[in-house]
Amino acid sequence: MALITLRRNFCHLSDFRIRGALAALRNHPINHVHKVSKEQLHPWFCSVQYEPFRIHFHHACYKKFHLQNGNELHPVGEPAFSQGQDWNKFEQNLKNEDEQIFYRKLNEFTSSEEVLSFIKTLETLPDAMAAGALQRICEVEKKGGDQRLPKEILESSVFQALCFQLEREPSQLSNSGLLTALQALIWLHVDTQSSLVLNLVAECQNRLKRGGLEVHDLCVLGESLIRLQGPGCVTLELIIYQLQGAKLEVFTPEDIVALYRILQACAEKVDQHQTFLNTINNFSLSIVSYLSPKSISQMLTALVVLDQAQALPLVIKLGKYVVRHIPHFTNEELRKVIEAFIYFGHNDRFFIKALERHVAAFCLTLDADVVSKIMEYCSRKLILSEPILNAVAETFVSQSEKLSPSQISELIEPFGKLNYLPPNAPALFRKLEHVLFTHFNYFPPKTLLRLLHSCSLIAHPPVNFMGKIFSPFFLQKLQGKLVILSDTWI
Numbered sequence: 001m002a003l004i005t006l007r008r009n010f011c012h013l014s015d016f017r018i019r020g021a022l023a024a025l026r027n028h029p030i031n032h033v034h035k036v037s038k039e040q041l042h043p044w045f046c047s048v049q050y051e052p053f054r055i056h057f058h059h060a061c062y063k064k065f066h067l068q069n070g071n072e073l074h075p076v077g078e079p080a081f082s083q084g085q086d087w088n089k090f091e092q093n094l095k096n097e098d099e100q101i102f103y104r105k106l107n108e109f110t111s112s113e114e115v116l117s118f119i120k121t122l123e124t125l126p127d128a129m130a131a132g133a134l135q136r137i138c139e140v141e142k143k144g145g146d147q148r149l150p151k152e153i154l155e156s157s158v159f160q161a162l163c164f165q166l167e168r169e170p171s172q173l174s175n176s177g178l179l180t181a182l183q184a185l186i187w188l189h190v191d192t193q194s195s196l197v198l199n200l201v202a203e204c205q206n207r208l209k210r211g212g213l214e215v216h217d218l219c220v221l222g223e224s225l226i227r228l229q230g231p232g233c234v235t236l237e238l239i240i241y242q243l244q245g246a247k248l249e250v251f252t253p254e255d256i257v258a259l260y261r262i263l264q265a266c267a268e269k270v271d272q273h274q275t276f277l278n279t280i281n282n283f284s285l286s287i288v289s290y291l292s293p294k295s296i297s298q299m300l301t302a303l304v305v306l307d308q309a310q311a312l313p314l315v316i317k318l319g320k321y322v323v324r325h326i327p328h329f330t331n332e333e334l335r336k337v338i339e340a341f342i343y344f345g346h347n348d349r350f351f352i353k354a355l356e357r358h359v360a361a362f363c364l365t366l367d368a369d370v371v372s373k374i375m376e377y378c379s380r381k382l383i384l385s386e387p388i389l390n391a392v393a394e395t396f397v398s399q400s401e402k403l404s405p406s407q408i409s410e411l412i413e414p415f416g417k418l419n420y421l422p423p424n425a426p427a428l429f430r431k432l433e434h435v436l437f438t439h440f441n442y443f444p445p446k447t448l449l450r451l452l453h454s455c456s457l458i459a460h461p462p463v464n465f466m467g468k469i470f471s472p473f474f475l476q477k478l479q480g481k482l483v484i485l486s487d488t489w490i
Contacts, residue, residue: 102129106136112149115140116158127169128177130162135184142187149188167196170203175213178203179220186227201228205235208242215246219258231265240266244276248283253290256280260302267305281311288317293325297333300340315344319351326354331367338373347381356387363391368403371395372410379414389415393422397431405443408435409451416454429460440468445478 109115115137166181182200222239452462
């Protein structure tokens with residue numbers, strides 16, 4: 001197994017000893033190693049320019065280090081350590097429980113610097129763990145909202161050595177390590193034409209053609225290629241073909257959701273995959289209870305994109321578990337869930353009760369788009385929920401300055417359609433009138449007319465705005481727009 005060997009207190013890059021680098025030193029002159037590293041490593045990350053990673057060991061520094069630490073020096077052309085003894089020791093030290101400790105330790109770190117510092121203290125690191133470390137670096141950077149790694153991380157000798165080892169010997173990686181590394185690099189928006197990514201993709205394709213990838217591996221590879229090359233990727237068809245041939249019983253719930261995401265990306269080919277989708281929809285009924293809130297939201301979104309109107313039994317069952325998970329959805333996940341319920345026309349009194357409790361408790365912290373979607377759901381299904389409408393009215397009074405014209409309209413219109421006046425109606429309409437006076441010209445004409453019409457339906461006609469509505473400026477804005485005024489509005 002290919003290893004990354006790390007040593008403490010080594011001068012500059014000599015604290016990071018890679019077996020591949022030692023082999024390169026034994027077989028090539030120093031200048032050649034400089035040339036290879038410069039050619040291969042520089043193009044990994046197209047957005048940042050930095051000096052190439054040099055993998056040579058300065059002879060004097062190398063000699064001084066080992067003499068100070070009581071180590072016996074070996075000629076460059078001879079093995080620097082007893083391979084059999086070290087490998088046996090390594091095999092003993094990396095048992096399953098040790099790997100679990102390693103990954104548990106990785107998950108405790110909250111920055112890339114902490115991960116790299118931890119990696120630097122290790123004696124040995126197999127490729128699978130190196131890929132896991134790379135993935136953790138990407139995860140912590142992604143949580144921070146950064147699209148690319150900071151220059152300091154890219155220039156780190158430890159990080160560059162991780163990438164170099166993965167590029168040199170991708171065939172030595174396990175399926176899990178290979179796909180983890182590829183997935184992590186894609187998250188970092190690596191140049192798709194870099195030698196590192198091309199080597200990893202080529203190795204994945206070779207294993208795919210040999211049929212050497214398991215179901216989970218196929219799902220990870222499929223999603224990675226979609227992000228890397230788009231849904232038109234030729235290899236994706238082979239992945240879907242192999243997934244169709246697998247028994248769904250061997251899929252984990254997470255794999256089933258990943259399969260939905262892959263097919264969602266190929267929505268234009270839904271007719272070709274409909275038979276397969278019917279099978280997945282029926283099987284998914286048995287795994288709903290095992291899905292996380294995030295997975296439920298993603299499955300519902302895929303059903304909408306794929307227009308699976310025939311999967312209503314699955315939607316209904318998902319709806320039952322949505323009720324349990326409402327407090328645990330993120331804003332975006334909850335918005336997509338409600339969007340799916342609107343699309344499929346799903347209505348459940350238990351869902352409404354749970355939604356009422358959630359909105360009443362957290363309305364002030366909910367995202368405006370989520371509140372708008374909740375109001376749209378109530379309006380379309382004609383759900384007169386006083387707890388929801390009252391909470392939204394309070395939110396509008398306190399946060400109207402943060403709302404866009406379209407969001408204001410989406411929050412206010414349902415009051416008129418449902419013919420409901422909230423307890424704080426005077427404050428609500430004073431705030432609305434102030435917003436309209438201040439930002440009247442920012443409202444699209446059609447949106448403004450719908451908004452004012454809704455106010456009229458609940459006995460608050462826009463008397464103060466009649467002059468503005470029939471002004472030449474406003475009428476000019478209406479020209480060329482198909483705006484039909486109902487008899488009620490006129």
